[in-house]
Every structure is written in structure tokens, then in C-alpha cells.
Amino acid sequence: MKCLADKHYHVRRASTARWWEPSNDLGEIISLDCAFCDFKVLKRNTPKPHGSTSGLGCYNRMRAKMIAHLHADHLDRLG
Numbered sequence: 001m002k003c004l005a006d007k008h009y010h011v012r013r014a015s016t017a018r019w020w021e022p023s024n025d026l027g028e029i030i031s032l033d034c035a036f037c038d039f040k041v042l043k044r045n046t047p048k049p050h051g052s053t054s055g056l057g058c059y060n061r062m063r064a065k066m067i068a069h070l071h072a073d074h075l076d077r078l079g
Helices: 056-073
Strands: 009-013 027-034 040-042
Touching: 027 056, 040 056
Parallel strands: none
Antiparallel strands: 009 027, 027 040
């Protein structure tokens, strides 16, 4: 069973646009939001693994928390 971004959860990013430009959401990841309920995994609450310099390790930990939530609470909707 696959959990897909923008179908089962949404990746929220910070906007890098200036205040007079429209928002572009190209910045760093802020949170992962469940598409079925109000559950959120915030980046500030997820520790970065030691030795990770790119930020991918933090995203993988956030995604693991989101997938655990989806499988525990929304397994019937993932099909």
C-alpha cells in the first residue's frame, strides 16, 4: 500500500516570494498535513538525525510519523 504526497498528505513549505509577489511555496518544509483529518507533523518537533546535512533525514522521520498515523487511523481510505 503506497502513501502518496499530495494525495494522502500535503507537504507545506515556506514561501520564498517577497511580500509584493504571489506566494510560491518553494522554501524549506514546514510541516506534513494529513489529507483526511487535522493531524500535522511539524518540522520543529522532529529531530534531525546525527550526520544528516541535507535535511532529507528529517523529512524521512516526518514522513515515517505521517505514514504511521495514516496506517493507524485511515487504513480504509488508502486503497
